[in-house]
Amino acid sequence: MFQEAKMPERSKRDVQDLLKALSINCEIDDEVFELVASTNPTIKAYRGGEITFQEALFIEYYLSNGFRAGRAAEAANYSGLSAGAYGTVGRSVLKKPAIRDILSRRIAAKALTSDEILAEWSEIAKADMTDFMTVREREDPNTGAIYSMVMPDLAKAERLGRLHLMKKFKVGATGEISFELRDQDKALEQIARHLGMFEKDKMLTIAPGIIELLSQSPEERRATLEQYESLLESDD
């Protein structure tokens, strides 16, 4: 009867080698190591003998290099192939159920949730230029007059955790700094779209009569209130 060969479980040293190959510093204590090894699907599968060292490398490169199977196969050292063949090997590795399973779990863990996306949009929409500037008072050396100067202050932005809201940063030939924040209008539009504000049928409809009622002058409003009270009291 055919007996499936069971691959031996890798030792801590093997896994550390793998992490090193991935440029991950693994000088950590046993408890943390166990946690990393048991929660990271790639390392877990490698320790459990489900995938090879090369496949584990392939997964890491595939995830960190824009999902290019050929490049990941090349980086994972599938040697002896012509340049064009890496793509074929990479695609065949991707078809393995264990690899697909690990990839889907890794991608799900890395992907942003809708709440995270919304939070990001709202941070962009609410970005404040003053978080990137500092006002300093200077004295004119010629006249002695005090004047205010607005200066870019990226250290302040970093301290406030706002640097990720920056889209472009440029230092000019004369040393002047210019930068651009991510598009606030676009972020607002995306939030409005998420809230369904552009869907005509979902728009809040307020009867014109109610708007008229609330636009009354204080005198008219008091008269209407009196009228409502008498209508409420009346039987018909």
Place this chain on the structure above:
Amino acid sequence: MLTDREEAALLLIQKERLDEEYAANPWKFFCQQVRTVDESQHITEQSRDRIYNWPRHHQYLRELLAVLQNEPLVGVPKSRRMMVSWLLSAYFVHDARYHPNSAIFYMSETEQKSAFAVDKRCRFIEEHLRDPAFRLPIKTMKTKTGLIGHITYPNDSYIWALASGGDVLRQYTATKIFVDECEFQAEAPAVVRAALPMVQNGAQLVLASSSDGPIGILAELADACGVRSYKDVRRLVA
């Protein structure tokens, strides 16, 4: 002393209270808010646009409303210009406004005739309520003839003009069906047959018509109830 904001909030609360009263008391809603139009009237100093307040002095309308509120199957043998159609239109508008997801069918001999009633009675009532704050934003759809034949309320209730026919009715589920001038509709018996299963499940069927002799469906129903003339009505009431 209330602030502007508080006064506006109070106004809305009072309006809501009135709306609640109107929901529970259709007659109060008719008397305080509904207006009618009488195209046959001469223009006078009092009414330059032929628009009149609800005729609260017609007690028979109040009595008929009580019947409508309590009976699932109602026949109304009537004569012309009694404002029965206006009462039924106002009754349906009230039902659509205050009861979500009501499906009300207005059925006349032709679609054009029923659309006339939906447009010139139901829509008119809704859009000419005495206090504009009570007017609801209704969606309307026109028939081929250009009259409004379908009114949808924000609570998804609707009033729909249909041409007479049992098969027409068989396709839909109704909350209320009004067969206007049923004695002049050849399809009226088929309509009643199609509507009865719905009535058994809680819908309301209202037949109203002026007389076309002793052979109409309403005349037969009245005959079955022992009513052949007004004398019989007086006898039964006594």
